[in-house]
Structure formats: C-alpha cells, structure tokens
Amino acid sequence: MRTFIAVDLGGTNIRAALVDEKGKILDIKKDATQADKGKEHVMKKMEDLIASLKDYEKADGIGLGIPGPTDTINGKIIISNNLPDLVGYPIADRIREHFHKPTFMANDVKVAGLAEALLGQGQGKNNIYYLTISTGVAGAMILDGKVLSGYHGHGGEIGNMSIDPNRLSIGGLNRGAAESWVSGPALVREAEKACKRQFKHAGEVFEAAKDDERAKAVVERFKDDLAVLLAGVCFVCDPEMILIQGGVMKSSADFLKDVEERMRALLFPGMRETSLASATIEEPGLVGAAMLAKSLL
Amino acid sequence: MRTFIAVDLGGTNIRAALVDEKGKILDIKKDATQADKGKEHVMKKMEDLIASLKDYEKADGIGLGIPGPTDTINGKIIISNNLPDLVGYPIADRIREHFHKPTFMANDVKVAGLAEALLGQGQGKNNIYYLTISTGVAGAMILDGKVLSGYHGHGGEIGNMSIDPNRLSIGGLNRGAAESWVSGPALVREAEKACKRQFKHAGEVFEAAKDDERAKAVVERFKDDLAVLLAGVCFVCDPEMILIQGGVMKSSADFLKDVEERMRALLFPGMRETSLASATIEEPGLVGAAMLAKSLL
Numbered sequence: 001m002r003t004f005i006a007v008d009l010g011g012t013n014i015r016a017a018l019v020d021e022k023g024k025i026l027d028i029k030k031d032a033t034q035a036d037k038g039k040e041h042v043m044k045k046m047e048d049l050i051a052s053l054k055d056y057e058k059a060d061g062i063g064l065g066i067p068g069p070t071d072t073i074n075g076k077i078i079i080s081n082n083l084p085d086l087v088g089y090p091i092a093d094r095i096r097e098h099f100h101k102p103t104f105m106a107n108d109v110k111v112a113g114l115a116e117a118l119l120g121q122g123q124g125k126n127n128i129y130y131l132t133i134s135t136g137v138a139g140a141m142i143l144d145g146k147v148l149s150g151y152h153g154h155g156g157e158i159g160n161m162s163i164d165p166n167r168l169s170i171g172g173l174n175r176g177a178a179e180s181w182v183s184g185p186a187l188v189r190e191a192e193k194a195c196k197r198q199f200k201h202a203g204e205v206f207e208a209a210k211d212d213e214r215a216k217a218v219v220e221r222f223k224d225d226l227a228v229l230l231a232g233v234c235f236v237c238d239p240e241m242i243l244i245q246g247g248v249m250k251s252s253a254d255f256l257k258d259v260e261e262r263m264r265a266l267l268f269p270g271m272r273e274t275s276l277a278s279a280t281i282e283e284p285g286l287v288g289a290a291m292l293a294k295s296l297l
Numbered sequence: 298m299r300t301f302i303a304v305d306l307g308g309t310n311i312r313a314a315l316v317d318e319k320g321k322i323l324d325i326k327k328d329a330t331q332a333d334k335g336k337e338h339v340m341k342k343m344e345d346l347i348a349s350l351k352d353y354e355k356a357d358g359i360g361l362g363i364p365g366p367t368d369t370i371n372g373k374i375i376i377s378n379n380l381p382d383l384v385g386y387p388i389a390d391r392i393r394e395h396f397h398k399p400t401f402m403a404n405d406v407k408v409a410g411l412a413e414a415l416l417g418q419g420q421g422k423n424n425i426y427y428l429t430i431s432t433g434v435a436g437a438m439i440l441d442g443k444v445l446s447g448y449h450g451h452g453g454e455i456g457n458m459s460i461d462p463n464r465l466s467i468g469g470l471n472r473g474a475a476e477s478w479v480s481g482p483a484l485v486r487e488a489e490k491a492c493k494r495q496f497k498h499a500g501e502v503f504e505a506a507k508d509d510e511r512a513k514a515v516v517e518r519f520k521d522d523l524a525v526l527l528a529g530v531c532f533v534c535d536p537e538m539i540l541i542q543g544g545v546m547k548s549s550a551d552f553l554k555d556v557e558e559r560m561r562a563l564l565f566p567g568m569r570e571t572s573l574a575s576a577t578i579e580e581p582g583l584v585g586a587a588m589l590a591k592s593l594l
Binding site: 069078079126127139141143148149150151152153154155156157158159160161162163164165166174224228231232233234235236237238239240266267268269270271273274 | 454
C-alpha cells in the first residue's frame, strides 16, 4: 500500500505523520513551532520531524497543510499572523529538494475538507463543500476528488463574504462578514451583549438559549445567518452535501437540523436535497495533507 | 480540423450550427421553436435542423445549450417556463441515438461562459467566472476548460443569491436576491420609482443618471449591489477574471470600472488583481455548445 508524509504546520505546533492511502496514521510526531526563532528554525524542525517518522523514506509523496491563504502553485504562504517570517518562503520547494519526493501544499481547511470528501461522509460523492465554524469561518470546494484553491489561493475564504451589508464592519472584515456573525466568538459576543453576562464559549450560548429568550434570539439569528451563507455557497457551486467541522459543531444537535431546513427554504426546489452533516474524521489536517499528495500524484 | 454540431434551444427559436474546433461557425440554420406544439414537434424540428447543416455527418460530437437548470448527467431539462413539455424528457439521449454521435447538454449560460473562457477574453486562463446580466442574472464557473454545473445542475444560479436579506422578496425569489436588484428590469423598476417616469430599458437609466440625482442614486446602489455579489462569488471560488455578458453590458462604460473598484475593496489584498471585463464572443450560445462537446471529448 502507498504511504504519504503529512505535515500540519500550525502557529503553536508542527506535526508530521506517515499516513497510508486509506487514511490510516502509521506514525506521528509533534514539536513546538517556535515561529519567533525564524524560518530557518521552523524549516529545520519540519525536516527533522519528517525524518524521525518510521519508514518515511518509503513514502510516495509529501503533503503540507498550512494555515491561511496559500499559493498552491509555488508552495508559499501568502499571508499569516502566526508565521510572518515564512510568508513568501518556498516551503514546498525546500521540502521537495531535501527529501527528493513530490511535495504539495495547501491551506489547512482545504486539506481537511479533502480528507472528509475522500474518506469521511463525502466518500463516493463528487461535489462536496466543506466548512469550518470555529474561531474563524472558512470553506473549501472539493470537486472530483480535488480541492479547489482558486487563482490567488483564496477560494473558500467565505468568512469575509457578507451575509448582510447593513451590519457593521468588525475587526477589519467586510460589513456583515460571515465570520463576524456565525463564528464561535461572534456567538459569545452577541450573547454577552444580549444577556449582560459572560459566556466561556459558544456551547454555553446554546445551553442558555434553552431557557433564556435573549440568548435564544441570538441563536435564532445565528441559524438564519448561517442558512443565508450556505445558500449563497450553494447558488455558486451547488454541492451534493455540505460537511461542517469546528468548535461550534460540538453543539450541532442544537442548530444543524434547523439550519438545514432554513437553507433548503432559500434554495430552488431542485436543490433541496442538499444536506448538512458534521465532519467525522479525527485528524482531518494530517489525513488531508496526505490525501492532498495522493490526489495530485 | 474537428467540427461539432451546436444547438441553441430557446423558447422562441431553435438554432443549429456546424462549428469548427477554433469556434468558427461554418453553417447555421434557424427555425421557430413552437413549443406549444409539444415535445415531439420540437425534437423533430431539432433533428431536421441538424440534418440540414452542410457536412453535419462529419462532426465529432453534438453540444446542446438549454435555458434554465439542466441535468447534465442525464441530459434533461429540470425546470422551464418556456419549454414545459420538454421538462424531464431525455433530449440528449434521443439526439445521441438519432445521429449516433456523442451528445452533451448544459445550461445556455454555462455553454456561453465556456465559449468566453476557451476562445474569448478568458483564453489561456484556468479559472474564470462568467456572468450574464440581462433580464435575468446567472453565472458559471469554468475550471481547467470545463464548466461546473453542480450536483443538481444549479451551480451558477446566483440570481437567487441574497445580496441583502433585509430587502423584500420579488417575484418569488429570495429576499434581496441578486436578480431582483442587479438585472435590467430591476434598474428600470427602481429608476421609475425614483424618477416617477417611465424608462424603456437599463440603458436609459444610465443615461438619466448623468444629470438626474435620483437616477444616479439608483445606479450607485446597482454598482454597490453588483460589487457585493461579485465579491461573494470571489470568496467562494476565487477566479482570475470575471467576464460579463448581457443586455445591461451595453452600458458597461457607465459602471464596470466603478464596480471593479468597489468589488476589489471588498476582497482580501491578495485577491485584488481579480478583473472584470466584457464578454466578446459574438455567438457565445452556439460556439459554447460546440465547445461543450469539444471539452468533454
């Protein structure tokens, strides 16, 4: 069976794994990124982690999952708050030359979506939309087993798509940007404003909505906003299924069915079978980075 | 040189053409659709038109461009106001069996987009978004020389995508649907309301805006709305270029540059080279139907 090396480069940790073509993780290693020590330090750490994996030299290729917009053609980070020193550095080229293996790089949300589409709930389907709803909101279109990055590497950056241009701009995003209204922090912010008390996370907001009308109004608006966002995505690319991952999905029992119903009400009759489901893969970032290499080899 | 048969099935006319692989129309025939006489009548007419084309028997394949949402896999119309009797009928199968040639079918906006992407302004680019702004508003994503129809044939039906959910629902579309605000009829409707007089078409509204503040306000809102719509499309699929066709584009000198600027202001910095341009192919429906067959053979 073919195997692939997967790297998940995060602001806090770098993880590397050897993954087989069915998505099984055979070996995994982790180390602190220490981005403040500069790109040479991070690159060396990545190489050492890969070389510490059992049987890494037998792998057929390498896939790198990177946070933020990614230049998939040249294998470079476009912008990054957590890894500023690596912006524009030819990460994929360096890894390719160091290990003499085909190396591919894409945004971490996109590789996670690829894992879900190929091995999770999307298995056997040709047209999947994947969405993460966590601190941020971002998506990925997976067509015929390949993930779309877009011309500038920004395909799927729907967190900045406006769901209502009459609302205020928050944190430099567009007025009514999805991320400002359907993310975990947005739910907490709005619930704190409405209920005049603190919430630890989105899960507490969903709990409070069960017997506090003010929290309930916040949750109902979240459902409406998410339905508008997802309907917009469907009108552009008309997927068979939308798979959602991220911290807010811990409370999916409290909103997913309602959002699916409201989204369907916004779609044309012929599209109303489009379904929403929770993503299920346990390590989508690592498995997806391996699938990125597999999908392009 | 390879040739393809192209059919443009409209509510008023059916046109058939023989087109070479470079998009040159070698022969063209036209007849009234007479949809009220039933599907057998329309199908027979389509067959007769094709058979009347010079050298039709030498063609490598057949492409059919059809109005409205299309089941591209089974070659059927999904919904249609103008051709209700043909909904669900296996049009592509019948033509394939009759002429013993590979036959493909897609929505007319999508085939037009394919023509522009392959032979027009999009030539040599891998990631194009095509948009028509006329009585209706609809789009198409063209990736690597292939047009995306979506799982239910509704990919690109962005006329029903909401650009502002606070506005009213018009004509059964969603609240704030793009088609209700950035189409030709929408411009006329809003200008008539603002100026309290009649307008023949969108072109007159753009003319009036040059010295009537009320018409100018309508045009400015149109530009804002179109910028929001296009930015939304960019966040989903991040094209290199957006090509626009349709009646409203006769006045493109009065709005396109401003819309491009406003759209770019809504995009992330890395996406701001995304450009807007007028589509240029003369017979995009027919040339595109031929390119559909070419792209799939």
